[in-house]
Structure formats: C-alpha cells, structure tokens
Amino acid sequence: MHPEGRIFEMATNLNTQNTERAKQYKRAKIAMFVVGLVFSWISAAIFLFTGGSRKLTDKTANRINNRYASEGATVTLLLLLSWIISFPLAWLRGYRLEHQFDMSNQSFAGWLGDELKSLAIQMALMVPMSQVMLGVIRRWPRNWWAVLSAMAVPFTVVLAHLAPVLILPLFNTYQPIRDQKLAERLKALADRSGIHVAEIMEMDMSRQTKAANAFLTGIGSTKRIVLADTLIEQFTHDEIETIVAHEIAHQVNRDIWQMLALGVVTTTATTWLAQRIFSGVQTRTSATTGIRGAGYVEAIPLLTLITSVLGMVFMPAQNAYVRFIERKADRYALEMTGNPDAFKSSLGKLAEMNLADPDPPRLEQVLLHSHPSIADRQKACDEFAQLQDGD
Numbered sequence: 180m181h182p183e184g185r186i187f188e189m190a191t192n193l194n195t196q197n198t199e200r201a202k203q204y205k206r207a208k209i210a211m212f213v214v215g216l217v218f219s220w221i222s223a224a225i226f227l228f229t230g231g232s233r234k235l236t237d238k239t240a241n242r243i244n245n246r247y248a249s250e251g252a253t254v255t256l257l258l259l260l261s262w263i264i265s266f267p268l269a270w271l272r273g274y275r276l277e278h279q280f281d282m283s284n285q286s287f288a289g290w291l292g293d294e295l296k297s298l299a300i301q302m303a304l305m306v307p308m309s310q311v312m313l314g315v316i317r318r319w320p321r322n323w324w325a326v327l328s329a330m331a332v333p334f335t336v337v338l339a340h341l342a343p344v345l346i347l348p349l350f351n352t353y354q355p356i357r358d359q360k361l362a363e364r365l366k367a368l369a370d371r372s373g374i375h376v377a378e379i380m381e382m383d384m385s386r387q388t389k390a391a392n393a394f395l396t397g398i399g400s401t402k403r404i405v406l407a408d409t410l411i412e413q414f415t416h417d418e419i420e421t422i423v424a425h426e427i428a429h430q431v432n433r434d435i436w437q438m439l440a441l442g443v444v445t446t447t448a449t450t451w452l453a454q455r456i457f458s459g460v461q462t463r464t465s466a467t468t469g470i471r472g473a474g475y476v477e478a479i480p481l482l483t484l485i486t487s488v489l490g491m492v493f494m495p496a497q498n499a500y501v502r503f504i505e506r507k508a509d510r511y512a513l514e515m516t517g518n519p520d521a522f523k524s525s526l527g528k529l530a531e532m533n534l535a536d537p538d539p540p541r542l543e544q545v546l547l548h549s550h551p552s553i554a555d556r557q558k559a560c561d562e563f564a565q566l567q568d569g570d
Contacts, residue, residue, distance in 0.1 A: 211272040233469030236477040317474035324450035343397040351382040378403040390533040395426040418525035428511035523560035
C-alpha cells in the first residue's frame with residue numbers, strides 16, 4: 180500500500196474509534212441522566228407518601244418556635260437530605276464516568292470540594308427563595324402562580340449580573356487573557372459587532388476537565404468574554420475568533436432577552452399547571468402525606484416533584500427554540516468572520532475534546548439537545564463556503 184494510503188487508513192480508523200468512544204460516553208451519560216431523574220422522582224414520592232415531609236416539618240417546628248426560622252431550617256434539611264440521597268449517582272456521573280473516559284483532571288477531593296460549594300450556593304439561594312415563595316402562596320392563595328412568575332424575571336436578571344462576579348470565581352480562577360494579540364483581535368471583533376465587552380478573560384478549566392469551552396457571560400457592565408485555557412492551548416486564533424463570533428451573535432441578536440421571554444412563558448405555564456396539579460393531588464392524598472396546603476413548608480417536595488415533571492414535558496419545545504437560536508448564531512459567526520473552514524475545524528475540535536457524538540439520532544436531538552448536531556453545523560459551514568465560491 181502507498182504510504183499516503185496507510186496514513187489515510189490510520190486516520191479513518193482513529194476517527195471511527197473516537198466516534199464510537201463518544202457514542203459510548205453519550206449513552207452512559209443519557210442512561211445516568213434518566214436513572215437519576217427517575218430515582219429523584221421515586222424517592223421524592225416515597226418521602227412524601229410515607230409522611231416523611233410532614234414529620235420532618237413537625238419535628239423542626241417543635242424544636243424551633245419561630246415559624247420563619249423553622250421553615251428555613253426545614254428547607255435546609257430537605258436540601259441536605261436530597262444531596263445525600265443523590266450523592267452516589269452524582270459521584271458516578273460527575274466523577275467516575277469522567278475518569279473512565281479520561282475527561283477529568285480532578286482528584287476526588289477537588290471534585291467533592293466543587294460539589295460542596297454547589298450545595299452551599301444552592302442553600303444560600305434556595306432557603307430565602309423558598310421562604311419568599313411560601314409567603315407569596317399564603318398571601319395570594321389563588322393567584323400565587325402569577326405573582327411567582329412575575330418575580331422570576333427580575334431575579335433572573337439580578338443573578339445574571341452577579342454570577343460572573345460572585346459565583347463563577349468560586350469554582351475557577353479568572354484572569355485577563357495573556358495572549359495580547361488574541362485579545363486585540365477579539366476586541367476588534369466585538370467592536371465590529373457593536374458589542375461593548377468589559378473584559379476578555381481566561382479561566383483554568385483544565386483544573387477540572389480536558390474539555391474546551393468559551394462563553395460570553397453577564398449583562399450590562401458585567402459582560403465579559405471568557406475562554407477556557409484548554410481552548411486557548413488547542414485552537415488557532417482563526418478558530419477561536421469564529422467561536423467567539425458565535426457567542427457575540429447571542430448578544431447582537433438579543434438572544435438573552437429572547438431566552439428570558441421564553442423563560443417567562445414556560446415559568447408561567449409551569450406554575451399555573453403546578454398550582455392546579457398540586458391542588459388535585461393534595462386534596463386526594465392529604466390523609467397520607469399530611470400536607471396541609473401549598474403554603475406550608477412540607478409541600479415543597481411535592482411542588483418540586485410536579486415542576487420537575489413539567490420541566491421534562493416542556494423541554495423538547497424549549498430545546499427546539501434554542502436550536503433555532505443557535506443556528507442563527509452560527510450563521511452570524513460565518514458572515515462576521517467569513518471563515519467557514521476555521522469554524523468547521525473548530526466544531527470538529529470541540530466535538531473531539533468534549534467527546535461529543537457528532538451525529539446523534541434525530542429523536543435524541545429533538546428530546547434532549549439544545550444545540551444542533553456537530554454534523555449539521557459543519558454541513559452549514561460547507562454550504563456557506565459553496566456560496567462564497569459562487570460569489
């Protein structure tokens with residue numbers, strides 16, 4: 180065989196092996212996602228219908244006389260109990276599987292530290308939010324779904340402002356990008372797009388994973404472009420520019436505000452349905468669960484279970500809209516950079532480094548994926564290149 184033929188055959192075999200490995204990784208992640216979801220639903224139902232939620236509420240109230248303090252303590256215990264029950268699956272999915280496929284750089288101590296940080300943040304947010312929610316339900320027993328839906332918008336905006344400054348730095352180190360040529364190029368790209376970016380940062384993503392990523396985070400004065408160190412090390416400047424152009428497109432197209440609008444619609448529909456489903460379930464099962472009403476703290480596991488199920492029902496429709504947004508962002512990146520070859524190669528590298536299945540089954544994409552497949556996105560790059568050649 181001619182040397183070039185052997186090289187081509189080796190490259191083809193390597194590609195096939197990588198694709199099969201990605202499919203195995205994907206199948207394992209989906210299986211664990213489904214198992215985790217069903218397990219959480221079943222464990223919540225058992226906890227509720229054995230009266231566990233009401234018993235925990237009563238025991239806490241007997242020890243803490245202040246209603247608001249006892250509610251806060253009960254929510255804290257519920258979150259801690261949920262974390263402990265789900266810990267084995269979290270370890271399998273987040274630590275064991277990642278090491279099995281050689282995707283993780285974290286020690287167990289490092290992974291556990293991040294998990295505990297996430298738990299602490301969840302408690303810091305969910306305890307006061309739950310108490311506000313219960314107060315709203317008690318104050319507006321018939322229309323609480325509308326009040327909570329309206330409150331979700333300003334909360335999301337505030338969180339989007341604070342996350343880049345207060346939350347993300349708890350997990351990674353962020354610093355100004357060291358490659359000044361790349362920084363100038365990306366600033367020029369943002370300027371051409373009419374987008375003001377406060378900073379261009381790099382993060383030590385390699386502390387946790389071998390995967391690569393880039394994102395534009397924040398709103399207003401906190402807006403910043405963030406590149407993973409793995410991306411900077413493995414991608415060319417041309418490839419990085421196309422990836423960042425895609426992220427900038429979300430700002431240019433006002434996708435963040437569109438997603439907020441979509442969130443308002445789905446949140447309103449979810450809370451409206453949750454109120455009605457809760458009322459029906461609570462009326463029929465109160466003798467078993469001991470739940471006195473939606474405004475009592477023992478109702479939180481049932482409300483959470485209902486909203487989780489509804490979230491899965493709405494997910495395909497939400498994902499379909501997000502895929503539409505992502506295709507528009509891809510098109511903008513191609514038009515802005517005029518470099519379909521670089522964008523196509525960057526998508527291929529992202530698939531390889533992130534161990535993504537480049538062409539999953541269509542039903543899987545419809546049900547689970549928020550982005551078009553790598554194969555579809557690369558096909559769009561080829562079509563754009565053909566249009567360029569035609570011009």
